[in-house]
Amino acid sequence: MPQYLSTREEGFDARFTDLLGMKREDSPDVDAVVAEIIADVRTRGDAALIELTERFDRFSLTPESLAFTPEEIAAEIAKVPDAERAALELAAERIRAYHARQMPEDQRWSDASGAELGWRWGPVSAAGLYVPGGLASYPSSVLMNAIPAKVAGVERLVVVCPTPGGVVNPLVLLAAQIAGVDTVYRVGGAQAIAALAYGTQTIAPVDKITGPGNAFVAAAKRRVFGRVGIDMIAGPSEILVIADGTGDPDWIALDLMSQAEHDESAQAILITTDAEFGQAVARAVEARLETLERRAIAGVSWRDFGAVIVVRDLDEAAELSNRVAPEHLELCVADPDALSEKITHAGAIFLGAYTPEAIGDYVGGPNHVLPTARSARFSSGLSVLDFLKRTTLAKMSPGALRAIGPAAECLAISESLEAHGLSVRARLDALNEGEE
Amino acid sequence: MPQYLSTREEGFDARFTDLLGMKREDSPDVDAVVAEIIADVRTRGDAALIELTERFDRFSLTPESLAFTPEEIAAEIAKVPDAERAALELAAERIRAYHARQMPEDQRWSDASGAELGWRWGPVSAAGLYVPGGLASYPSSVLMNAIPAKVAGVERLVVVCPTPGGVVNPLVLLAAQIAGVDTVYRVGGAQAIAALAYGTQTIAPVDKITGPGNAFVAAAKRRVFGRVGIDMIAGPSEILVIADGTGDPDWIALDLMSQAEHDESAQAILITTDAEFGQAVARAVEARLETLERRAIAGVSWRDFGAVIVVRDLDEAAELSNRVAPEHLELCVADPDALSEKITHAGAIFLGAYTPEAIGDYVGGPNHVLPTARSARFSSGLSVLDFLKRTTLAKMSPGALRAIGPAAECLAISESLEAHGLSVRARLDALNEGEE
The missing domain is CATH 3.40.50.1980 (Nitrogenase molybdenum iron protein domain)
Incomplete structure (x- = not known):
């Protein structure tokens, strides 16, 4: 039986607060195991990745078979019925059109002081997308993660997906292809996250990791956060x-x-x-x-x-x-x-x-x-902004430096940051000398 | 002696890679201590906050004196020399003008299928800004954190700042006032982060925490991440x-x-x-x-x-x-x-x-x-986007549902999510019946 509440009843507020505070997830504490897995992949690279895949996914890999070959992908994709392919393509087209509108604009302007200011957006160079294996291996999630990355302009986009017993969902491979994913690796778990963050002999490191996963994957993402960017922990x-x-x-x-x-x-x-x-x-x-x-x-x-x-x-x-x-x-x-x-x-x-x-x-x-x-x-849903970053721009003319430099010097001195102040003062003095 | 490298020298790449990989920070492992502090504040609220402040900042507080009063702020601010006040005001004005340009636009449109799509940005309701005490208590950082929040439209903006021995930097209070901060609390460390994330009897919880801090503050921010939003760990x-x-x-x-x-x-x-x-x-x-x-x-x-x-x-x-x-x-x-x-x-x-x-x-x-x-x-520098979140919007007309609903149903079935498919099918069936 679900709960029935009414705002007309006494004690509603307490019951509603309880509902809000309900603990729905019991995350197992896998942090120590995950730390070991990450350290192992960081040290031994491919060898660790292959051993861990053998252990967790009961599946033997070699450095050469870590990634699906184009032929393997084509063979799997051929199994997808036409209706599902058409549905995926429609979905991809609509997701692409929506996310294309999210691309932010660069700006550059001059203000009254003569300062030129602005910013510029640019894509992360490489992103990795985690796709769960088994039941929760959703092709729709591949589209939802990969398309914003491609719209943002990410150059190298890879997928990691465990294939327990060697089995893969052909729809996942098709979705990856439709979305423009460059490479799909047959690895999963915390070891796959470690490979994406630190790289191995075969897998080059990425700058951003997104995508859902189990408790091990979530703990690994939390751990590599800072080394690389991550999306939310869902x-x-x-x-x-x-x-x-x-x-x-x-x-x-x-x-x-x-x-x-x-x-x-x-x-x-x-x-x-x-x-x-x-x-x-x-x-x-x-x-x-x-x-x-x-x-x-x-x-x-x-x-x-x-x-x-x-x-x-x-x-x-x-x-x-x-x-x-x-x-x-x-x-x-x-x-x-x-x-x-x-x-x-x-x-x-x-x-x-x-x-x-x-x-x-x-x-x-x-x-x-x-x-x-x-x-x-x-926080917000995933968007192209998750695969972009902004660089701010500032360019002072001599006039602008004269106008606002003294305030910077004053604040630097008040914060006891002498070199900050001197870096402004040296230029102001040169400008003043030039005037004499 | 700094390092001297030249790209013309043999072995440059290895040396440059070493330079990139240099470990510059030795973060002490304070995670266990921080976990205890957070649990304590979460359980006992103000009482824990006051005890921890007594212990770490050698300073006695009561629930009534947790926040600076307007009179106390006025008295401190009166000590600030005119030149520094003018410099802070100039800085604030320029930071405000720059960040005002970052406000993103809402969008709403209809596409060829008849679907209305869009998104809407809105501010987080409440934000907390950590300001370190002592030497690293920079008024400029108060402006840099607080102004984007206010430009974004954050309704309640509070500052927490430790005042070891009761001493506060008047410039910090002035910067907070100029930036539009609502309340400044005399607490710091992991206990202040816990108070912002979970609330106490006196301090209402916030949705987002930003600002720099020492290893304890950084560990506490990492720990409450998810419960509230945080900025980067600098x-x-x-x-x-x-x-x-x-x-x-x-x-x-x-x-x-x-x-x-x-x-x-x-x-x-x-x-x-x-x-x-x-x-x-x-x-x-x-x-x-x-x-x-x-x-x-x-x-x-x-x-x-x-x-x-x-x-x-x-x-x-x-x-x-x-x-x-x-x-x-x-x-x-x-x-x-x-x-x-x-x-x-x-x-x-x-x-x-x-x-x-x-x-x-x-x-x-x-x-x-x-x-x-x-x-x-x-990742990017702090901006108004850090204090905003986006809600996506979708509204299907009957025609739009007819056009794209079957593809959704097809994909739901392929992902073994029957109720997803049925929720679309039930509407499509009703529409078809209506036509007959």
Whole structure:
């Protein structure tokens, strides 16, 4: 049974705060193991990578077979049915079009002092994308990570993906090809992250690592952060639906289940102004849970972390939603645009009854890598900005230095940084001498 | 003695690689202590904060005196000389003008399928800025951190600053006031970071924490990352100067020393096409090291980590600089703009002889919080973007769902995510029924 809350009930605030604070993930402490794996790959390179792959993935590699060859990729991709290929291509095209609009502009200007200022964006040179093996090996995630990198202009883009027992998902290889990935390596786990961060004899190091993974991968990313850039450490998925009772309860039940089916730790919350509608959605969920393929997973998620919250009005709904700061927010209300204006914290908003969250997972265009665990309060989904960095520019004319240099010198002296001050003063003195 | 390298010498590449890989920082392992401090503040709130401040800062606080009162601030600020106040105000105005240009635009559009797409930027609600106490208590850093937050629209902006023995730098309080900081708390160390991340009875939690600090502060920031957003973990400062021999060797010597004086672990590198000019700069450094107030610190930095590298031409200089990916890059050459085009990785570029790096530390306008330790390969200096987050928007019309929904369903099924597929299918079926 999910939780039922109402803002009209006494003690609501305490119950809602408890819901917000629920610990949904029990991350095993794998940090010591991961530290060893990273040190091993750093020291022994390919040899360590191959040994660890043998041990964890029961699969023998050589330095030559670390990467898929073009022939191997072609053979795997040939297995993909036409419909799936077409769907992936449509998704890629839409994701590319959306992310192309994110490219920021360079600026350069002169101000009143005569100073020329500006900045310039440029891509990271090389990026590595982690793709999980097995069940969570999602071709859609390959597109969502790889396309922004390519749009940003990343020159070398590689994928690492474990292939336990030698088995790979052909759709993953096809998605990598469609997205423009240069090389796919048959390695995974913390050892693959170490190889990307430090390089081995065969795998050149990258500057940025993105992509989801298990606890070992997450711990390894946290550890190499600083040596390379990483994206966020993703937690279990979440959806919050705000409904005014105008929609079909079964649609909303399916939307809730589409997050619940990801993971027993996923969280699906319905906030509604209509208590009866809330009951109807809950009944529809129960009915769907009879037959869904992933009913075991979705059922546990709904029972342990699901919630139906009845509110007085949509303002209250928006306010509660902002406190949750959900990864995915669906506005299934008569005027979703008006309600959207009141939302301050959410990873992605899906407006109206015809925008199920699943559209955003695949073909909408926006990225499906989004901030979880209330981090939408301070962070954003993956974008081209994650694969770009900005260099600031400053160029002083003699006049500009005369205008603002003395203030710099004054502040340097007040901070007891004499050389800072002298570096400005030496130039000012030369300019003044030149004038005499 | 700094290192002297030349690309014409045999073995250059190995020596340069060694220079790149030099370990400049020996971070003490304070993680266990920090974990305890955070747990203590999380459990006991103000009481823990006050006890830890008593222990580390030899200073007694009560919940009422945690924050400076407006009267206390006014009394401290009254001590600041007019020249310093004017310099801070000029700096603030210039930093504000530069960062205001960084505000990104929202977008919303419809595509050919009838899908409405877009995104919206919004500020984090509350941010906390760490300001070190004692010698490294720089008012300029208060401006550089606080102004981008205020430009971004952060509603509540607080400063934490240890006041060992009760002593505070009046310039820090003035900078906070000029920048629009709401409250300044007299706490520091890992305990202050814990208070910002988790809140106490007196200090409300924030969403984002920025600002420099010692090893305890850095470890605490790393630990609370995820609970709140953090800026980068800064390493010791670096400068790389590329010179063609047209400038004054003493100016460049002072620029090199302006980083070296920060920290014994700072690094100053000169790359020049003119070997004799390189010698002249090195002599000028030795001469300055006779008299500089911070000669002890700057001397150790220059001896242990300084380098003069002679190259064949400016192309080679740019290539080496890109491998370093320096925090600060000065181009003291005849045509700095042309050379700048060849730079792919640098935190900030200072163009031409009249732009000493110190201008950028105070009054140039660009931020002085910049990526260190080669992280300019993948990250940028602090900006308004660090205090904003983006929410993506998607709204499907029935027609858009018909056009792209089937592809989403197909991919959902291929990923064994049935509920995802059904959430799309249920709507498509209803639309089709409606048509019949």
